[in-house]
Amino acid sequence: MTDDLHATVATRLVADEQRYTANRRAVVEVLEAAERPLTIAEILDRRSLAQSSVYRNLVVLEQAAVVHRVTSTDEFARYELAEDLTEHHHHHLICATCGKVEDFTVAPALERTLENAMARVAAETGFQPERHRLDLVGTCATCGQD
Amino acid sequence: MTDDLHATVATRLVADEQRYTANRRAVVEVLEAAERPLTIAEILDRRSLAQSSVYRNLVVLEQAAVVHRVTSTDEFARYELAEDLTEHHHHHLICATCGKVEDFTVAPALERTLENAMARVAAETGFQPERHRLDLVGTCATCGQD
DNA sequence: CTCAGTGCAAAGGATTTGCATGCCG
């Protein structure tokens, strides 16, 4: 599974005329090991890398559709592996207090309903939807212990 | 309707021990006139106000539940009037290319399904959902004209 | 009079970029 992942990443980078360097692999490994989207600071905590390289490589990886950028309520950008590189489609629980982002999934029936709604919107407006973002914003278990 | 709006805003601010000043009213009027969430720069374009006052007043207005902060794919924060001050609950079409945010609504049945899903997640995890965020990310009509 | 709100300018902090060096192809 892991080998598959790196092979796929390499393919996507090559398709984008980019190399799969050691630093880029390091970033992918960190995100693979994480169970939730990580901030740049969290990536740097887990691997000793130059900050600017992480920023630059995340741009490259996002452009090659390897990683996905997630926005929370705070000012930090967070990154996760693209959904089609991991097991499945998921959504986010966003803590309005601390900004932490956790993953969750919903029933397939609801997903299908969402897809239908997206298609309808595309038909009614000039907007071309690529993906949907269903997040729950609230208070995480940790911040809720007051 | 407009008078109602300002009366409600005033009430919320008073409840938060804040005044409804001319600058704050100006911000509310700008957001009321807009048909989509606006960036700080867009607010400043529409009214001649000190940048710092806009930032500070948006903090106050958000805390009083008068305005709501929306995150897009770009680095600019966007603001809109709280949903319960305007006609109805809506979602956002977010352009991945230019960051622009437009409003849209979905069928009530889908909304109810979403509410149910939220309640289930709350029961299964320690997370306390306050609201949901269903956005469609894609390409807007303008950026799609290539 | 008092104190919150305002405006200007300077500071903060995440992110980006310039440039010299290193390394893959």
Next chain:
DNA sequence: CGGCATGCAAATCCTTTGCACTGAG
């Protein structure tokens, strides 16, 4: 060898803050 990736440090840019001033109650 040539060119992209890297790392350090400096620059950017959205946002926040310090401070003196104004105005509402």
